[in-house]
Amino acid sequence: MVTEAQIWAWLGEVPDPEIPVLSLVELGVIRQVDVGQGVLVKITPTYSGCPATSVIKLDIEAKLRENGVENPRLETQISPPWTTDWIKPEAHEKLRAYGIAPPIAGQPHCPLCNSSNTTLISPFGSTPCKSHYKCGDCLEPFDAFKCH
Amino acid sequence: MFEFLLRMGDTTLVLGHRVSEWCGHSPVLEEDIALANIALDMIGQTRMWLGLAGEVEGQGRDADALAFRRDAWDFRNLLLVERPNRDFGHTLMRQFLFDLWHHERLSDLCLSEDDRVAGIAAKCVKEADYHLERSKDLIIRLGDGSAESHQKMQAALEALWPYVGEMFSDDTLDSEMSEAGIAPLPSSQRPRFDKALNTTLALATLTRPENDFAQLGGRSGTHTEDLGHMLATMQFLQRAYPDARW
């Protein structure tokens, strides 16, 4: 019989559809795994209107079925609400390398040159979880994870 | 309870659709992206409110059925959100007045004695907070901007002002919800709204209209003509091809 640890390990291999350098586990959207009565995975959306949520569910189901889990149950859990505090610390470095400033309180640092001389261009970026900045030193425009 | 949830969900649904009408038409790219993101948040929040409404009703209707298979008179949204977009300043002013109310409303609902309501509110209030920061900032910049932007923002405020009172009007359903500990009376939010509004309007050099006459009816199903036109577009696919799926 499959263990909870095994499920977590598989889910750790599923990339987020919009930020593929992070796994769903690193993003903190997997809230609970239970193997008591069949496999149950509880997922929380990052933003309530995030269009990636349905893709995430599909990817999880595909991953589990590919590993022989029949009829996994996926439930959405909204409470407590997702926060960027749940993004694993090791994921911050991956985000930076990918060109996204990780969520920190205060002014984001440029992911390219690490300058803190950055300006907000728009509070909304390419996805609901990011805002758009530009660097005053290397002039690179970049996305920053909203601290939330 | 069902009606109360419709009031929340229909309001975010109608505003979400209105804001989405800007997609591809905004004055600048950043605003286009911002409006599309706000519309998405609104629709996501709608899914939670109407999803719960369907559950509470217990007649097998899900959020989609409630959104796409009801007529205008079944909608319980605030009149403010069904007002047409008109120009960008008008859209922003509508968003600002809504965000200010919405943020207060959700903050109160986080304390609801109904866990499901409190859970949805806690999820939504973080988004509402972010929306309010943006709309407040833009109201100040455009109000206290050029002569033309100032004049447009003042005109928008005056045109939308008659729809503000409805957000804080109480009826029998509100009393029931308040007694049950589910949601406080809307009127109890007004002082906080006024205070925050006056602060922002002062910074934006805009003048608050004096006449507090309020158009009522949205929350009990009496809507302006504009809602029907909007629904004709929004519901077309599900009306023409019931149960169509992607």
Ligand SMILES: [Zn+2]
């Ligand atoms: Zn830089």
